Amino acid sequence: MEEKGQENLETTKAFHKESFPEKPYWNPYLAGIGLGIVLLLAFVIMGRGLGASGAVSSVVATGVLKIAPEHAQNNEFYRNYLSAGNPLKDWLVFEVLGVLVGGFISGIFANRVKFKIEKGPKITNTKRLIFATIGGALMGIGAKLAGGCTSGQALTGGSLLNLGSWLFMLSVFAGGYLIAYLFRRFWL
Amino acid sequence: MIAPFYKFGMFGEEFSLIIAFLIGIAFGFFLERAGFGSARKLAAQFYLYDMTVFKVMFTAIVTAMLGVYFLGVFGFLDINLIYFTPTYVVPQIVGGFLLGFGFIIGGYCPGTSVVSTSIGRLDGLFFLIGVFIGTFIYGEIYPWIADFAKSTPMGKATIYEVLHIPYGVVVFAVVLIAVCGFAGATYIERKFQSKLFGR
Numbered sequence: 463m464e465e466k467g468q469e470n471l472e473t474t475k476a477f478h479k480e481s482f483p484e485k486p487y488w489n490p491y492l493a494g495i496g497l498g499i500v501l502l503l504a505f506v507i508m509g510r511g512l513g514a515s516g517a518v519s520s521v522v523a524t525g526v527l528k529i530a531p532e533h534a535q536n537n538e539f540y541r542n543y544l545s546a547g548n549p550l551k552d553w554l555v556f557e558v559l560g561v562l563v564g565g566f567i568s569g570i571f572a573n574r575v576k577f578k579i580e581k582g583p584k585i586t587n588t589k590r591l592i593f594a595t596i597g598g599a600l601m602g603i604g605a606k607l608a609g610g611c612t613s614g615q616a617l618t619g620g621s622l623l624n625l626g627s628w629l630f631m632l633s634v635f636a637g638g639y640l641i642a643y644l645f646r647r648f649w650l
Numbered sequence: 651m652i653a654p655f656y657k658f659g660m661f662g663e664e665f666s667l668i669i670a671f672l673i674g675i676a677f678g679f680f681l682e683r684a685g686f687g688s689a690r691k692l693a694a695q696f697y698l699y700d701m702t703v704f705k706v707m708f709t710a711i712v713t714a715m716l717g718v719y720f721l722g723v724f725g726f727l728d729i730n731l732i733y734f735t736p737t738y739v740v741p742q743i744v745g746g747f748l749l750g751f752g753f754i755i756g757g758y759c760p761g762t763s764v765v766s767t768s769i770g771r772l773d774g775l776f777f778l779i780g781v782f783i784g785t786f787i788y789g790e791i792y793p794w795i796a797d798f799a800k801s802t803p804m805g806k807a808t809i810y811e812v813l814h815i816p817y818g819v820v821v822f823a824v825v826l827i828a829v830c831g832f833a834g835a836t837y838i839e840r841k842f843q844s845k846l847f848g849r
Binding site: 612 | 677678679681746750755756763769788810820
């Protein structure tokens with residue numbers, strides 16, 4: 463009985479995969495032009511670029527404020543994100559909520575929305591998730607030290623020919639290539 | 651000059667948040683279309699068999715750079731009103747290396763992990779949780795590293811001002827480098843595809 467159910471599930475899955483195949487990714491230059499126009503629109507409409515890590519900072523600062531108000535107020539880093547009013551009523555927070563929606567819309571139309579773990583063939587799921595968290599933490603620290611991440615520094619600052627952003631971008635690639643061989647079993 | 655619209659008071663803060671949400675939707679959409687919701691696609695950049703990250707990033711940078719430059723030249727956009735992140739040389743280089751390490755170990759950057767989460771990738775969600783943890787760690791250690799974080803300041807530093815080269819010349823040079831880079835990237839991709847996978 464159970465076996466039959468399993469078989470049915472597999473058939474349904476196979477049918478689904480056949481009827482709604484994942485669409486290929488866009489040509490990189492086309493996607494790049496799209497992103498560039500979005501960035502340009504942000505400059506023209508708002509006078510600011512895109513971002514991602516800044517939104518996380520606002521949420522973290524708000525969380526710390528809720529749990530330990532005095533501690534947050536005594537810390538210059540948190541204070542920067544706690545300016546007057548509700549710190550979550552922030553441009554980047556709303557932008558990142560949009561990213562979540564936009565990614566989902568694109569994924570739905572390309573049949574790419576599904577629960578899964580992206581990883582190389584040689585790494586276990588548990589290991590992948592642990593290292594994803596560690597990598598994210600490293601990036602959280604690095605992005606704050608650099609004053610932004612790939613969105614706020616590399617894309618935004620890069621297109622404004624910001625010297626610091628270009629140094630940052632070159633360092634990101636250098637850092638990645640420096641340790642890529644060491645961690646090749648994660649991805650290849 | 652009539653842009654940036656917000657800086658010229660064409661709408662208020664409340665409306666700017668709606669703009670933020672809409673711009674975010676478009677941003678997330680194109681990131682997902684490029685394949686940036688997948689850690690394998692992103693990490694491939696560093697194993698040289700798929701240079702999509704480089705191509706997408708530099709096409710975006712060149713597109714926006716040209717737009718800003720020409721809208722400025724035509725007197726439509728006041729570039730000086732665009733928010734410009736101040737440069738801190740050493741912290742930005744160190745931070746950049748940390749991001750590079752984080753990329754290889756975790757497979758995303760903050761923005762792409764949001765996209766990845768949005769299409770149901772568990773590793774993207776864990777990465778995003780990691781970013782929150784890292785930001786909290788940074789906040790907690792900030793009092794001890796504040797001096798370093800503010801070291802080697804250069805203020806508002808553009809490549810063209812620091813190198814004393816005309817803005818337009820730098821723009822042209824970046825376009826040229828990008829085009830050569832695209833050709834080089836495609837060549838390297840093919841080489842490593844056959845080297846790694848024999849195809």
